Amino acid sequence: MILKTENLTLRPWQEDDAECLYHFAKNPHIGPIAGWPPHESVEDSLNIIKTVFSKKETYAIVKDDVPIGCVALLFHPDTNHWWGEDSAELGYWVAEEHWGNNYATEASQALIKRAFDDLEVGEIYASYRIDNAKSKRVLEKLNFKYLDELNNINYLGEEIIEIAVKLEREEFDG
Known part of the structure; x- marks a missing residue:
């Protein structure tokens, strides 16, 4: 499946994207705020492409033929939390060099739109670290509504606070 927007192409990750992924995902401003450690090598990035990014409804965000981020719908049991039967969890990140261009939104x-129109998803959930103002703003623009505050443990074993938000089909303006 390939999705096109005004400025972007969303396509499946390919193994030959590993070097580009590593270039962006080694940045310590990207992974930790999204809940994952910075990539340590091209091999590390290739492994992520073969495992995490190979799941259904996981796409490279491509601008000018370069993958600059990732967007995904996660379904149970791959979600961070159990949300319900007809639900999915939205996750995304964009390379720091491309922040401020509305690409994550x-x-x-x-x-x-694909989830609601084609996949029969009833509700989409997301969560962001309480200190991640950029992610909060993306979700506000998409009309997600506050659901709950969650205490969680990050990949370093540290306690963090996340804000859970929810979008129902009727509230989606797309």
Whole structure:
């Protein structure tokens, strides 16, 4: 499946994207705020492509033929939390060099539309670290509503606070 937006192409990750993924995902400003450690090598990135990014409804966000981020719908049991039977969890990140261009919102909107129109998803959930103002803003633009505050443990074993939000089909403006 390939999805097109005004500025982006969403397509499955390919193994030859590993070097590009590593270039962006080694940045310590990207992974930790999203809940994963910075990539340590091209091999590390290739492993992520073969495992995590090979799941259904996981897409490279491509701008000018370069993968600059990732957007995904996660379904149980691959979600961070159990949300319900007809639900999915939205996750995304965009390379720091491309922040401020609305790409996370644009890519997420395309995938949310697919979820509601084609995949029979009833509700989409997301969560962000309480200190991640950029992610909060993306979800606000997409019309997600506050659901709950969650205490969680990050990949370093540290306690963090996340905000859970929810979008129902009727509230989606896409």
